[in-house]
Amino acid sequence: MAARRPWLANRPAWWLIFLAQLAPLIYLAWAIPTHQLGYEPVVDSLRFLGDTALYLLLIGLAITPLQRLLPRVGLIDYRRMVGLYAFFFASLHVLLWLAVDRQLDLAAIWEDVLEREHITFGAIAFLMLLSLAVTSTPGWMRRLGRRWKTVHRLVYPATALVVLHYFLSVKFDTRTPIILALVLLSLFLARPLTRWLSDRRRSSRRA
Template structure:
């Protein structure tokens, strides 16, 4: 059983690298189109967003299937979101701007959508470097609070994605629908758990708390 789980994890990791190999293939065979730098930048950003969405989908899937082993895959997909987001940022700095820091600074100041991308990446970076068990143990209760910022990262990433696109908005609208569904699921679970916790409070204690107020 343990061997099967390890094989499944290894297969998952291999599959997560396929988008990067696909990008390398398109670079090698000149399939990125007329504006190759922009295409490379956008492709890596798209995959960062997709892996972020997959990460957010793990909790609903785990809730429905009751498979606790999904927690490890949430961390795995989150790290790949961080990986592709880092490549996306690196492509912008090294390929698009060739590390021209003055131009980069002006671009950031003049382009509001980059602000949201920067916010999303800072959060994803923070979550990525604190994803280990050692970091979780070190941060204690603060770890869970920090990792809830993933929803802010998702919102900032969506704004970043919308503002930089022109023309066909079918794909970003599809991503927006997914994030609304995922956040809606979380809201329902939170409300359900809150109602359940209120039902478990003894009536005597509830009346005492009311009198104390």
């Protein structure tokens, strides 16, 4: 492993990336009492946690094309960690909405899911991300076999639904979700392009 992926030979780098993804929680713990996010702590925290989850999803999706362009770096070994962190922040987003914003009122929660479009799409996206998180273990990889990759391609429609959830929840300035939608589209198009470049590079080496 060390010879094939020299960057991973230094284990502290893995922990550095792991701990760095906790930084948003540390920032949130400081920002809420000091009103750095705004003066509506629940709404602002919901937005912050949702944004963090979406950014991590996009970073996770960027790893595969980057790995093909930079195969010696070994970025692919961090993809699962980034994906699980994205699910972690998405879970905090959902739990905050359920427990604080809706105070576990099941009738109100169900009404929101059925009648408010952005919550409907957000709920579907979260269930898709939940299925991806559950099946991310080596045991599920063995059980699903070749189907595992097919199942985990759901990350693209799930992320698209998160972007749509974001877009519909914004009342005025929709520039950020539109930009993120374009980033997602670029990452989707980058997959076949980087695969073609990677195959071409391997073919030239064999020749």
